[in-house]
Amino acid sequence: MQRPTxxxxxxxxxxxxxxxxxxxxxxxxxxxxxxLTRLEIEAGQTLLSEGAIGRQFVIIAAGWARVTRxxxxxxxxxxxSFFGEMALLGTPQRTATVSAICPMxxxxxxxxxxxxxxxxxxxVYEKVTRxxxxxxxxxxxxFR
Ligand code: CMP
Numbered sequence: 001m002q003r004p005t006x007x008x009x010x011x012x013x014x015x016x017x018x019x020x021x022x023x024x025x026x027x028x029x030x031x032x033x034x035x036l037t038r039l040e041i042e043a044g045q046t047l048l049s050e051g052a053i054g055r056q057f058v059i060i061a062a063g064w065a066r067v068t069r070x071x072x073x074x075x076x077x078x079x080x081s082f083f084g085e086m087a088l089l090g091t092p093q094r095t096a097t098v099s100a101i102c103p104m105x106x107x108x109x110x111x112x113x114x115x116x117x118x119x120x121x122x123x124v125y126e127k128v129t130r131x132x133x134x135x136x137x138x139x140x141x142x143f144r
Contacts, residue, residue, distance in 0.1 A: 019080030023123035031120045035113040041104040048098045054087025057114045063104030069096040085128050088114050
């Protein structure tokens with residue numbers, strides 16, 4: 001049987017602190033780690049713009065972002081949350097604008113890596129697809 005290396009065990013422990021990945025096995029986390037690109041974001045930066053064509057899925061490792069649509073605040077997203085899934089799973093235009101309200105650290109994936117991420121871990125697939133349904137329902141209520 002293959003034992004995880006010390007480095008891999010540290011990596012798995014640090015990724016598991018992100019709530020999107022809290023139910024993942026070490027093997028799933030090793031696969032996921034190879035897909036992620038970490039970025040540091042300044043306070044005030046716009047990460048996604050409503051109506052733009054979307055290419056990235058973003059997971060928040062640290063910090064907070066505000067989600068707005070047509071100037072209406074839809075929510076705040078914090079550590080462990082994620083955004084950008086709707087344009088990758090549905091119509092390609094972003095449904096909302098997401099801006100950093102403080103310095104952030106995020107993990108990003110491109111569309112191919114996003115598909116890999118959903119295949120890598122059933123728990124991630126469930127959380128992301130549930131968020132799409134919940135957020136679409138909320139937005140329909142707010143803008144009906
Ligand atoms: P996407 O449409 O790709 O880009 C904007 C993102 O904002 C969207 O994906 C979701 O991740 C996020 N988003 C949209 N509506 C809501 C909402 N009601 N609550 C939280 N996040 C949302």
